[in-house]
Amino acid sequence: MSDWDAELEDEEAGAVIRTVARQLKLWREAAGLTQAEFGTLIGYGEELVSSVERRRRIPRPEYLDAADEALGASGKISAMRTDLEEVRYPKKVRDVKRLEAEAVVISSYNNSVVDGLLQTRDYARAVLGSRRPPFTVDELERQVAARLARQEIINPATAEPLFSFVLCESTLRRLIGGKMVMRGQLERLLEAGELPNIDLQVLPLGSEENSGLDGLFRLLKLKDGTNVGLSEAPLVSRVLCNPKETTALDMRYGIIRAQALTPRNSLALIEKVLGET
Numbered sequence: 001m002s003d004w005d006a007e008l009e010d011e012e013a014g015a016v017i018r019t020v021a022r023q024l025k026l027w028r029e030a031a032g033l034t035q036a037e038f039g040t041l042i043g044y045g046e047e048l049v050s051s052v053e054r055r056r057r058i059p060r061p062e063y064l065d066a067a068d069e070a071l072g073a074s075g076k077i078s079a080m081r082t083d084l085e086e087v088r089y090p091k092k093v094r095d096v097k098r099l100e101a102e103a104v105v106i107s108s109y110n111n112s113v114v115d116g117l118l119q120t121r122d123y124a125r126a127v128l129g130s131r132r133p134p135f136t137v138d139e140l141e142r143q144v145a146a147r148l149a150r151q152e153i154i155n156p157a158t159a160e161p162l163f164s165f166v167l168c169e170s171t172l173r174r175l176i177g178g179k180m181v182m183r184g185q186l187e188r189l190l191e192a193g194e195l196p197n198i199d200l201q202v203l204p205l206g207s208e209e210n211s212g213l214d215g216l217f218r219l220l221k222l223k224d225g226t227n228v229g230l231s232e233a234p235l236v237s238r239v240l241c242n243p244k245e246t247t248a249l250d251m252r253y254g255i256i257r258a259q260a261l262t263p264r265n266s267l268a269l270i271e272k273v274l275g276e277t
Helices: 011-030 035-042 046-053 061-071 080-087 091-101 121-129 137-153 169-173 179-193 243-259 263-276
Strands: 103-110 162-168 198-203 217-222 227-233 236-240
Touching (some): 011 046, 061 080, 091 103, 091 137, 103 243, 121 137, 121 179, 162 243, 169 263, 179 263, 198 243, 236 243
Parallel strands (some): 103 162
Antiparallel strands (some): 103 217, 217 227
16 A cells, blocks of 8 residues: 555445545546546546546545646535545544543553653654564554544643553663654653643552553543543454443552652653663
8 A cells, every 4th residue: 555545444434435536536527537637637647546536545635636626626625635534544543533532531551652642753653663564664654644643632722631641661761763762752751741731650660569560551531421441452452331341440540640650750750761861
């Protein structure tokens, strides 16, 4: 796949892409243009136009804008950019992003890497690039773009959602991507820790108590009052809605927070690690 391709991996994405492809073809045929003529008009090859209309490729925003102008669609084709924006990302990412958009509190514990909502582009690329079997170059960039798109929810101008992150100290000292990448990531954590709606804590390696040894998890408190847990393991992601399970996660997270350093002391530790990196 190219950097602007995506698999039709679910019914929702397939429906959107079918509709966009059909509309583009109808507009082109109504203008009396062949695929080759249309491609020349908008600055793309015939093969690419054919691939878009056969749903083998998802058109980038600039393709839609060029088509809109060439066909005199008065913004009707360009407007489809919004429909395509979400389905460009993997379904799992879209589902998590929707849940996060409904959350008033997002809590996260991670003992392997920095939470995706706080990752820099270079760090995210290094994390995702360590996958085995590896992503293709284009799919890796798609995954990175999807991860960064989720970070739009962190808006310093709004009071919600509230974020609570607890990171194991090992995530600060693990040189994912090398020293320069980690320095940028640590600086990003320091910036995030100063935001008014983010509590960032570190669970030190020297702590004799660690209730997070079972692994990473996230807990979202939604606007309707329900709790949703997110748990990940290799090749498996689970959404937990059973009150018994989410209550257990809530209790575990509370204990982990109590075992971690305070936000102020945590930022001091991050600064210390940055100085040593």
